[in-house]
Amino acid sequence: MKATLAEAFNQTSYRLSGHTPRNLEVLKQALNQVDGERASDMYGKGEIIEDFQDKLADFLGKEAAVFFPSGTMAQQIALRIWADEKQVKRVAYHPLSHLEIHEEDGLKELHHLETILLADENRVIELEDVTGLDKEIACLLLELPQREIGGQLPSYETLEAISEYCRKQGIRLHLDGARLLEILPYYRKSAAEIGALFDSVYISMYKGLGGVAGAILAGEASFTEKSKVWKRRHGGDLISLYPYILSADYYFEKHKDKMDQYYQDAVQLAEQFNRCPYISTVPEIPVSNMFHVYLAKGKEAAESLLASIYEEGGIGLTSYVKEKNEQACYFEVSIGEGYHSIPKPEIKKTFELLGKKISDQEENEYCG
Amino acid sequence: MKATLAEAFNQTSYRLSGHTPRNLEVLKQALNQVDGERASDMYGKGEIIEDFQDKLADFLGKEAAVFFPSGTMAQQIALRIWADEKQVKRVAYHPLSHLEIHEEDGLKELHHLETILLADENRVIELEDVTGLDKEIACLLLELPQREIGGQLPSYETLEAISEYCRKQGIRLHLDGARLLEILPYYRKSAAEIGALFDSVYISMYKGLGGVAGAILAGEASFTEKSKVWKRRHGGDLISLYPYILSADYYFEKHKDKMDQYYQDAVQLAEQFNRCPYISTVPEIPVSNMFHVYLAKGKEAAESLLASIYEEGGIGLTSYVKEKNEQACYFEVSIGEGYHSIPKPEIKKTFELLGKKISDQEENEYCG
Known part of the structure; x- marks a missing residue:
């Protein structure tokens, strides 16, 4: 049985969006250095x-x-x-x-x-x-x-x-x-x-x-x-709100000065998406760390396409797609620390796969 | 300058109410054994x-x-x-x-x-x-x-x-x-x-x-x-609510079967309070781990009395008193793990001090 998009996404080694995975380590890391004697x-x-x-x-x-x-x-x-x-x-x-x-x-x-x-x-x-x-x-x-x-x-x-x-x-x-x-x-x-x-x-x-x-x-x-x-x-x-406050403070300090990098990454990444046939981004040129990726495909076709890319490449582009209409769907990209941990050859490979598989699905066009 | 009741309370080594102090260790301890890879x-x-x-x-x-x-x-x-x-x-x-x-x-x-x-x-x-x-x-x-x-x-x-x-x-x-x-x-x-x-x-x-x-x-x-x-x-x-859920689960397991002990402790402790002149508890015989302690004293006199007991003894009975009327005030006692960590001689000493100081303040009565 073929994996669903979410299942295939969960098997990937790298994720385009976000920082580290949202697991308990996020809190544990923020608490590592705090003094347990501090009052709530x-x-x-x-x-x-x-x-x-x-x-x-x-x-x-x-x-x-x-x-x-x-x-x-x-x-x-x-x-x-x-x-x-x-x-x-x-x-x-x-x-x-x-x-x-x-x-x-x-x-x-x-x-x-x-x-x-x-x-x-x-x-x-x-x-x-x-x-x-x-x-x-x-x-x-x-x-x-x-x-x-x-x-x-x-x-x-x-x-x-x-x-x-x-x-x-x-x-x-x-x-x-x-x-x-x-x-x-x-x-x-x-x-x-x-x-x-x-x-x-x-x-x-x-x-x-x-x-x-x-x-x-x-x-x-x-x-x-x-x-x-x-x-x-x-x-x-x-x-007590301290679990959220301490982690907010920790990640505020860790990420607040990296927004320019995330923004530049988003601009560059949107450009790569826009080079692919049947794909466009909104905005075409991002104005922050985020943008939406539109695929001129039905939802099922898009899900199947993306799942097969995750299985061959190692990068999860998105865990879901949302239907815009019968011929188009989209997903969100939001750049954080995660993107930096992806080796550049992996990104190249994923975009090659994306171009190839869209072409296979349709008219032998190519992007990359 | 004499310490306020809250200041004197903060200097005490033991507390009658509650579990351990409400500090960051409460969360850290609950997270010690959790797997950081678990998803939020x-x-x-x-x-x-x-x-x-x-x-x-x-x-x-x-x-x-x-x-x-x-x-x-x-x-x-x-x-x-x-x-x-x-x-x-x-x-x-x-x-x-x-x-x-x-x-x-x-x-x-x-x-x-x-x-x-x-x-x-x-x-x-x-x-x-x-x-x-x-x-x-x-x-x-x-x-x-x-x-x-x-x-x-x-x-x-x-x-x-x-x-x-x-x-x-x-x-x-x-x-x-x-x-x-x-x-x-x-x-x-x-x-x-x-x-x-x-x-x-x-x-x-x-x-x-x-x-x-x-x-x-x-x-x-x-x-x-x-x-x-x-x-x-x-x-x-x-x-993410997991910081609260994980700690709730941890302390639920740790304390849920100790309620009978807390209840019995409360009954015994209320009895000790009721033996002191000018002091009575509500209820007279507790029906849970908690009760209120009434002092037939004005708020200022009661605060000064309690602060002086904390300074000589090591147990904080309460960090505050609430005024009931001009001749009476009260505070809450709620038994948890904290009470068990107090050495018995310290409790005896505190009640002796309480009896003695009330008597000094008023009519040479004695409890203990």
């Missing part, structure tokens, strides 16, 4: 949590920061605070925002906020989407990069213009910066410079950064203090 | 989380169980599910329930449930409180033991009668069993036998059990499946 944080208090929050507040150029178990919790709370402040229970974001498609409608079910979806499933939010709003909103959420469309970004000038417009209109601007560090090389800005355009900023501690879980929400102290009350209401004010 | 749980899926959930479901005699980051999250969700089921947005619990006093009104602010407070601040809920309800409720929450009044319990017959009444009336019965294992020796029942009286059961993985954080919510699969949706909405469906 206790319900949001204590050196471990307060020091890390202060450090990330500085990094993001904000007055204060709060560590949350998840971005889902942090972002709903940010939007709720801004909605309460303005007494307008309406916010706006992209149709493929994490809040819209991955959170079981928590924002609506728990916070009863109405949402306006800006732009569409193929592009990012532009200034005109915001100036064209015909209803009052309390807050606009921008996700940078827009993950579900391959990590696309607006121009920096657009960001500045949206920020200025929102301030004039009394609209709070929230940054879904789950992958904020990953876009700094493209914009050539610091996290604090981008953060200055926003009233509140969320970053994930595990996506590009590689921690175990957790998130940071930053803003003025009057905002973060309110967020702590909501964190308790959500059940996120755990007696 | 992923958003509620995977062997680590599923196996532990199955084990705790069996232990609690329920069809299914879900691991939550916190009891705050788990219990709000349980009540919400029962309220939605019956389309009655009203539940009942004790006035000193965790939900009423420690959760910033999350149940009301996030779930918009109305609450009816049963019994009063000096006693547990009895059958008559439930049969006397004059409004319809979807769910009754019983906290066993009732922590904020020293861990008191209703009789087992009362529990059975309340359970039977609720079933007949179509009222769901939820167990706040944060400290469920701690009451099994008194009732001489298994967790499953007590669980059978309830529609849904929550237990804490860190209170008496000594894990890092986390909670289990158990019930029928139709209930737990709904709870997973709400867990995601709350932001509790983390990519």
Whole structure:
């Protein structure tokens, strides 16, 4: 019986995306050097949590920061605070925002906020989407990069213009910066410079950064203090968050200065994909460490093609593909430490196999 | 300058309550033997989380169980599910329930449930409180033991009668069993036998059990499946919960069979406290591993008294006292592994000091 794509992927020696595999070693390594005598944080208090929050507040150029178990919790709370402040229970974001498609409608079910979806499933939010709003909103959420469309970004000038417009209109601007560090090389800005355009900023501690879980929400102290009350209401004010905080700190230090390399790797790798027939990337030229790879094939054909490549080569390109339509499917690539551990000849071999097998499947075209 | 109570407590070599100190060693020890190659749980899926959930479901005699980051999250969700089921947005619990006093009104602010407070601040809920309800409720929450009044319990017959009444009336019965294992020796029942009286059961993985954080919510699969949706909405469906799950499992195995010893220790220790003048315990005879110690002293006098005992003896009785009124204050004792590590002569010495110093402060009475 032929292996499924996920099974074949699990047998590969190398992975295109991510850092090391998500196994228990990730936590164990982060804890190796810590002093067992150090006291746990206790319900949001204590050196471990307060020091890390202060450090990330500085990094993001904000007055204060709060560590949350998840971005889902942090972002709903940010939007709720801004909605309460303005007494307008309406916010706006992209149709493929994490809040819209991955959170079981928590924002609506728990916070009863109405949402306006800006732009569409193929592009990012532009200034005109915001100036064209015909209803009052309390807050606009921008996700940078827009993950579900391959990590696309607006121009920096657009960001500045949206920020200025929102301030004039009394609209709070929230940054879904789950992958904020990953876009700094493209914009050539610091996290604090981008953060200055926003009233509140969320970053994930595990996506590009590689921690175990957790998130940071930053803003003025009057905002973060309110967020702590909501964190308790959500059940996120755990007696001990240190397993996530210590690993967040460890991998933040380990990976934060490597984002430029990941970005350059992504640009170079997308170019290789784009040289293959029936394959294109979105964006064509990445603007962060990530992009989506589109195959002009049906889902089953694509899965079978990829599985056979994994069996002959040693690199897992993806564990899944998502159907776009009957003639196209795609997967995400997100560069981290893992890519660097792959010997260059292995990469070459995989792209040769990819070209050859697509050609075999279709019309004897070749890429490599 | 004299040390504050908390400062004096921090200098003590032994602590009356709890297991080992809440430091990073608690997690490190739990991880020592785990295989770093084991895969993380992923958003509620995977062997680590599923196996532990199955084990705790069996232990609690329920069809299914879900691991939550916190009891705050788990219990709000349980009540919400029962309220939605019956389309009655009203539940009942004790006035000193965790939900009423420690959760910033999350149940009301996030779930918009109305609450009816049963019994009063000096006693547990009895059958008559439930049969006397004059409004319809979807769910009754019983906290066993009732922590904020020293861990008191209703009789087992009362529990059975309340359970039977609720079933007949179509009222769901939820167990706040944060400290469920701690009451099994008194009732001489298994967790499953007590669980059978309830529609849904929550237990804490860190209170008496000594894990890092986390909670289990158990019930029928139709209930737990709904709870997973709400867990995601709350932001509790983390990519990785394994730091809490592995430590919960480790300390569950380490402490679950010691509850009878902790209970007997508590009974014996309360007796010693009750022999001291100006001191009494609630309950007078503990029914679990915990009780409250009341001092017939003002808060400042009590703090000064205790601090001076810590400085001469080596045992920290408590890091804080709470004011009951101008002439009385109290603190909680909760027996775990820590108590066993205290040499008996040290305990004798501390009670001698306690008796002597109370007498010095007042009327030359003596306990010991």
